[in-house]
Amino acid sequence: MTTVRLPLFPLNSVLFPGLVLPLNIFEERYRAMMRELLKTPEDESRRFAVVAIRDGHEVASTAPGLPDQTAVPERGPAAGFGDDPVKAFHGVGCIADAATVRERTDGTFEVLATGTTRVRLLTVDASGPFLTAELEELPEEPGDEAGALAQGVLRSFRQYQKRLAGARERSLSTGAELPDEPSVVSFLVAAAMMLDIPTKQRLLQAPDTASRLRDELKLLRSETSIIRNLPSLPASELTRGPTSLN
Secondary structure, three states: OOEEEEEEEEEOOOOOOOOEEEEEEOOHHHHHHHHHHOOOOOOOOOEEEEEEEOOOOOOOOOOOOOOOOOOOOOOOOOOOOOOOHHHHEOOEEEEEEEEEEEEOOOOOEEEEEEEEEEEEEEEEEOOOOOOEEEEEEOOOOOOOOHHHHHHHHHHHHHHHHHHHHOOOOOOOOOOOOOOOOHHHHHHHHHHHOOOOHHHHHHHHOOOOHHHHHHHHHHHHHHHHHHHHOOOOOOHHHHOOOOOOOO
16 A cells, blocks of 8 residues: 655545645635645655545635624644544545745735546644645556547537537537546546536545546536536526635
8 A cells, every 4th residue: 555645735625636726825824735735856756645624624714804893713734624524525536746836925826737546545633833634545456448449538528518608509529638548538527527526526536547537428418418408597607616615
């Protein structure tokens, strides 16, 4: 079992390998994390782990703007996540490689990272200025018939995109800037579909690529059917995604 210890960044969203993650860092615990990452030499990877926050757990506010201005916000790396932070997070996340970490004049950070490797969350340490975690790296196995499944998912995904965009009934050209490597297809489609966090999390932690693609095929057919039966709903409403609290 290959394990690694990395800074831990909880989000109200799911990060998949290969997907770009822009972050606007304003909480002190995450500023501290970015200052630590900046100590890493530029020719080395600046890595941290992203995990999705479970339903019912919120990121504590450390800035003005709380509805109750008399309330004192929690402080510290585990603020808002309870006595045992590991219970507040989903058990599988993704390592992020920060290509850009830029500190603004007000001390906040602008970060651009990319998901790389899936990891299982083993333990969470809240003893420092930010959370760190021990993580087990998860290999991405192809599973059975991943290639054929990927082609089916791509066809269904194009139909889904057409419905979302309100496009005319016509065939899209094959290879329309979409990949054909099965695992890449599976992660791209999982990230692009308008799904809730538990469903995206289920796709992230699928046992292999083929299993993820099979699940996506069912989801795409179901979602496309739903959209087809809602002709009065504007596409802008269908494609409006949540804004990350982080």
